Amino acid sequence: xxxxxxxxxxxxxxxxxxxxxxxxxxxxxxxxxxxxxxxxxxxxxxxxxxxxxxxxxxxxxxxxxxxxxxxxxxxxxxxxxxxxxxxxxxxxxxxxxxxxxxxxxxxxxxxxxxxxxxxxxxxxxxxxxxxxxxxxxxxxxxxxxxxxxxxxxxxxxxxxxxxxxxxxxx
Numbered sequence: 001x002x003x004x005x006x007x008x009x010x011x012x013x014x015x016x017x018x019x020x021x022x023x024x025x026x027x028x029x030x031x032x033x034x035x036x037x038x039x040x041x042x043x044x045x046x047x048x049x050x051x052x053x054x055x056x057x058x059x060x061x062x063x064x065x066x067x068x069x070x071x072x073x074x075x076x077x078x079x080x081x082x083x084x085x086x087x088x089x090x091x092x093x094x095x096x097x098x099x100x101x102x103x104x105x106x107x108x109x110x111x112x113x114x115x116x117x118x119x120x121x122x123x124x125x126x127x128x129x130x131x132x133x134x135x136x137x138x139x140x141x142x143x144x145x146x147x148x149x150x151x152x153x154x155x156x157x158x159x160x161x162x163x164x165x166x167x168x169x170x
Contacts, residue, residue: 019103021110024069024081026060031078032071033059039093043127049151062091070110072103082107084114089121108137118162125155134159 024032033056040048048055062083063069067090072080079098083091089111094103111119123130125144135141143158150156 018074019079019106020073021070021106022073024063024071026064028069028071028078029060029063030056032063032069032081035078035081035095036091036093038095042096043129044124044154045126046152046154049153068114070107072107074098079103080107082111084111087115087117087119089115089119092121104133105137108133112161116163118160120158120160122150122156122158124152125157131157131159134161137161 036059037048037052037055050058068084070082070084071078072082072094078095080094080103081091082089082093089108092104092107092111094107119139120142121134121139122145123134125131131141139159139161141157142160145156145158147153147155
């Protein structure tokens with residue numbers, strides 16, 4: 001996926017809705033938090049470990065950190081977000097109004113492009129949609145947790161994606 005000098009991916013290079021992928025900046029924190037919260041609340045029956053206001057403050061710190069936070073835009077609206085930290089895909093959320101329109105796929109392709117040596121991630125075991133999505137895109141489950149390692153205390157699954165002969169590993 002070719003990028004422009006500012007690191008964004010022009011909409012013309014993408015199939016489907018006219019989506020632009022770009023690095024997030026501090027001004028995007030509210031929109032990124034809105035996507036995260038809308039997606040989380042629509043997907044899960046259990047509550048977040050933190051209040052929505054605490055999540056907004058945390059997202060602001062994520063966007064301002066040295067981690068790579070990316071947004072997917074359709075027109076002026078942020079409709080998806082992704083956070084990369086080293087070889088870990090820490091977050092990938094798409095607003096529920098935009099689910100199943102290829103936006104998560106585009107963000108994941110960008111993550112693979114940015115981390116060609118491989119990625120690891122966690123998702124909750126109950127999120128069968130996300131699990132199927134990652135498995136369709138070459139990730140393999142490499143570990144299952146009982147929830148003791150995350151703040152929501154929900155069973156999770158660790159996924160890995162690797163290129164080359166080494167394949168998935170924890």
